[in-house]
Amino acid sequence: MLSRTADSLFWLSRYVERADYLARVLEAASRLSALPKAYGSGSNEWESALATAGCIDAFHQIHETPDAATVIDFLAFSEQNPSSIRRCLEVARTNARAVRTAITAEMWQAINGAWLELPAMAARATDPDSLMEFLDWVKEISLRFDGSGYRTMLRNDAYWFARLGIFIERADNTARILDVKYHVLLPEHAAVGGGIDYSQWAAILRAVSALTSYHWVYRQGLQPWLIADLLILNQQMPRSLAACYGAIVANLERLSSAYGRHGESQRLARSIHVQLENSRIDQIFQGGLHEFITSFTTNNNRLGAAVAAQYLS
Amino acid sequence: MVYDEMRAADGTVRMPYAEVARWLQGVTSAQLERRRAEAELFYRRGGITFAVYGDAQGEERIIPYDIIPRILSGAEWARLKAGLEQRIRTLNLYLADIYGPREILKAGIVPSDLVWQNPAFRPEMAGLAVPHGIYIHIAGIDIVRTDGDDFYVLEDNARTPSGVSYMLGGREISIRLMPELYAAHRVAPVENYPNELLATLRSSAPRNATNDPTAVLLTPGQFNSAYYEHSFLADKMGIELVEGSDLFVRDGIVFMRTTEGPKRVDIVYRRVDDAFIDPLVFEPESMLGVPGLFAAYAAGNVTLANAVGTGAVDDKVVYSYVPDMVRFYLGEEPLLKNVPTWRCRDPKDLAYVLDHLSELVVKEVHGSGGYGMLVGPHATGADIALFRERLKADPTNYVAQPTLSLSTCPAFVENGIAPRHVDLRPFVLTGADGIRIVPGGLTRVALRAGSLVVNSSQGGGTKDTWVVVD
Numbered sequence: 001m002l003s004r005t006a007d008s009l010f011w012l013s014r015y016v017e018r019a020d021y022l023a024r025v026l027e028a029a030s031r032l033s034a035l036p037k038a039y040g041s042g043s044n045e046w047e048s049a050l051a052t053a054g055c056i057d058a059f060h061q062i063h064e065t066p067d068a069a070t071v072i073d074f075l076a077f078s079e080q081n082p083s084s085i086r087r088c089l090e091v092a093r094t095n096a097r098a099v100r101t102a103i104t105a106e107m108w109q110a111i112n113g114a115w116l117e118l119p120a121m122a123a124r125a126t127d128p129d130s131l132m133e134f135l136d137w138v139k140e141i142s143l144r145f146d147g148s149g150y151r152t153m154l155r156n157d158a159y160w161f162a163r164l165g166i167f168i169e170r171a172d173n174t175a176r177i178l179d180v181k182y183h184v185l186l187p188e189h190a191a192v193g194g195g196i197d198y199s200q201w202a203a204i205l206r207a208v209s210a211l212t213s214y215h216w217v218y219r220q221g222l223q224p225w226l227i228a229d230l231l232i233l234n235q236q237m238p239r240s241l242a243a244c245y246g247a248i249v250a251n252l253e254r255l256s257s258a259y260g261r262h263g264e265s266q267r268l269a270r271s272i273h274v275q276l277e278n279s280r281i282d283q284i285f286q287g288g289l290h291e292f293i294t295s296f297t298t299n300n301n302r303l304g305a306a307v308a309a310q311y312l313s
Numbered sequence: 314m315v316y317d318e319m320r321a322a323d324g325t326v327r328m329p330y331a332e333v334a335r336w337l338q339g340v341t342s343a344q345l346e347r348r349r350a351e352a353e354l355f356y357r358r359g360g361i362t363f364a365v366y367g368d369a370q371g372e373e374r375i376i377p378y379d380i381i382p383r384i385l386s387g388a389e390w391a392r393l394k395a396g397l398e399q400r401i402r403t404l405n406l407y408l409a410d411i412y413g414p415r416e417i418l419k420a421g422i423v424p425s426d427l428v429w430q431n432p433a434f435r436p437e438m439a440g441l442a443v444p445h446g447i448y449i450h451i452a453g454i455d456i457v458r459t460d461g462d463d464f465y466v467l468e469d470n471a472r473t474p475s476g477v478s479y480m481l482g483g484r485e486i487s488i489r490l491m492p493e494l495y496a497a498h499r500v501a502p503v504e505n506y507p508n509e510l511l512a513t514l515r516s517s518a519p520r521n522a523t524n525d526p527t528a529v530l531l532t533p534g535q536f537n538s539a540y541y542e543h544s545f546l547a548d549k550m551g552i553e554l555v556e557g558s559d560l561f562v563r564d565g566i567v568f569m570r571t572t573e574g575p576k577r578v579d580i581v582y583r584r585v586d587d588a589f590i591d592p593l594v595f596e597p598e599s600m601l602g603v604p605g606l607f608a609a610y611a612a613g614n615v616t617l618a619n620a621v622g623t624g625a626v627d628d629k630v631v632y633s634y635v636p637d638m639v640r641f642y643l644g645e646e647p648l649l650k651n652v653p654t655w656r657c658r659d660p661k662d663l664a665y666v667l668d669h670l671s672e673l674v675v676k677e678v679h680g681s682g683g684y685g686m687l688v689g690p691h692a693t694g695a696d697i698a699l700f701r702e703r704l705k706a707d708p709t710n711y712v713a714q715p716t717l718s719l720s721t722c723p724a725f726v727e728n729g730i731a732p733r734h735v736d737l738r739p740f741v742l743t744g745a746d747g748i749r750i751v752p753g754g755l756t757r758v759a760l761r762a763g764s765l766v767v768n769s770s771q772g773g774g775t776k777d778t779w780v781v782v783d
Contacts, residue, residue, distance in 0.1 A: 002570065002572075097540075
């Protein structure tokens with residue numbers, strides 16, 4: 001297939017995945033900020049949401065203080081923020097239009113339908129109640145898009161590039177939320193206990209839609225190291241770094257066997273995956289959670305660059 | 314007296330329209346309106362849109378769709394089809410001639426300055442052997458009627474004619490939204506058009522290509538007004554939709570950049586104009602083309618469909634000579650009529666045109682899309698005065714034709730069902746293995762009452778065209 005087509009498929013999936021993630025981050029932030037002050041950790045949840053989305057600097061070029069109104073507008077609706085939900089959906093649609101021939105009618109309708117509804121949905125989301133409605137709508141779009149791809153696409157290189165985009169973006173998002181929140185997962189925090197931490201921990205899990213899964217996996221109350229274990233190492237958890245890399249390796253293997261050629265992407269992905277498989281959560285905490293996440297993020301970005309060099313240009 | 318394709322002057326319904334007339338009697342405006350809205354939704358959700366240049370506000374619009382089908386009898390179609398085949402054979406022979414031995418100029422049939430001074434004539438093509446001698450692989454011939462007997466060619470579109478996706482979209486809507494009416498007729502299918510197009514393209518591969526040649530569709534990109542059609546056709550043919558930057562030329566061979574490395578390309582169905590296909594030969598500023606593409610073409614290593622320089626027959630003065638060309642090349646009488654045309658380059662014709670501006674349609678020789686024309690009977694005094702000045706200043710740039718009383722078909726408009734003027738663009742495919750035409754084509758309808766201009770850029774809409782098998 002055309003390199004440009006593969007590139008568009010890859011980014012199309014990434015932007016839909018990112019919109020979904022931003023919706024979850026905003027949902028978690030607005031839940032936390034709605035808690036009574038006594039339960040609040042004192043930190044600014046809205047600033048934290050910006051950090052999780054990786055756009056504090058861009059935000060400060062437009063706004064002064066992060067609060068509910070400015071952050072919601074910036075992350076969800078802003079035209080000036082290239083990674084707002086609105087812009088993600090617009091860019092996704094532009095990419096979809098460029099690869100109309102490589103996606104199915106169902107996928108096109110999911111993304112084009114979203115783009116057509118977007119102005120009306122955004123206009124309605126003026127108060128906190130309708131914000132939730134908007135965020136649910138965004139999550140539904142990613143489900144519809146993902147689901148229609150899963151159900152209708154041929155299992156060939158187009159499908160594998162689209163999946164690759166999803167999992168590289170997802171790994172980046174999970175790593176990002178861990179990076180911003182790692183301090184509430186550190187052991188010294190566990191001693192504090194009480195409602196404050198619970199809300200913070202629950203917010204992390206909710207942002208990756210894993211609050212219920214946690215209880216099924218560990219069958220005990222929220223423990224910070226188990227949360228880290230779930231998000232980093234647990235193979236069953238679809239947003240964990242390990243699960244993402246399992247999928248990344250599998251899709252890269254399919255590409256290399258279809259094309260009959262191995263490359264840097266395959267080597268790099270496998271080495272990151274092996275590293276995750278061979279890690280234990282206590283070792284990660286010993287070596288420093290922050291350092292681990294930082295190094296993972298660097299590697300994940302390197303993989304993105306390797307995929308681009310090998311296939312997309 | 315306007316010829317209505319459904320009703321004769323005395324109000325009786327013509328035979329091919331019997332079922333449609335019955336159906337129209339039983340259907341309410343509300344039902345029609347609902348179907349019209351559904352059809353619009355179908356276009357909107359499918360992203361079947363076009364862009365009007367110079368319209369910042371509406372980047373993507375849909376073409377209005379009129380749900381009442383237009384009917385042609387099998388006998389009418391058979392006559393039209395024979396005429397189209399004759400015409401396209403002639404135009405191909407003419408192009409091979411003017412880029413080759415120039416017999417028609419030597420014979421004094423066509424004045425030679427019409428060739429040399431035609432901006433669409435590409436001197437780079439002279440003496441160049443194109444694969445299988447085919448120049449116009451895909452043509453859109455615009456046809457109008459003024460009575461039950463004759464078909465007139467309004468213009469020949471031999472560059473990169475568009476609109477076929479609306480023909481196919483319209484049929485899809487008919488089948489979905491009006492299954493009963495559709496089933497009451499035996500409508501000749503059109504949905505095989507992409508198959509026919511692919512067969513045409515593959516048959517036109519260069520002789521040195523493998524027996525499984527690779528075709529691609531070259532688009533200017535997603536901001537082009539016909540981008541939807543490009544992606545639709547590529548999709549239905551199962552060929553890659555490429556932009557200039559996806560192709561490159563090495564040692565006179567065209568390749569595309571794929572995830573598996575370079576892949577050789579044999580046929581380029583290009584929807585990019587001549588001027589932009591190769592910055593090394595034509596417009597040097599072009600970002601849409603492929604450097605070296607023309608050299609690969611000249612070396613016989615790739616087929617361009619259509620060939621470069623086919624626009625030399627779109628010219629409206631050249632048009633006026635097509636009946637003579639039919640006689641010259643084929644020794645036959647033309648089956649399709651030409652609209653009588655005054656060539657303003659000729660002083661006698663110019664004098665006549667200036668005296669009759671309020672009755673005539675004046676067109677630019679190289680104009681298209683309904684831009685830059687004067688429809689005398691509908692024009693204001695100021696417009697007429699303006700065109701009078703233009704004609705005097707640059708007579709060679711204009712032709713004039715009588716204002717034809719175009720036929721009408723019933724259309725669903727604001728105040729119910731009313732007759733509206735229509736034309737028809739059949740798509741004629743020419744490959745090494747013959748000519749293919751799917752029955753019917755794109756009917757364009759002027760939705761404004763009394764309007765004769767059917768172009769989508771001028772507020773025209775489309776209709777499904779049913780060729781009913783007898």
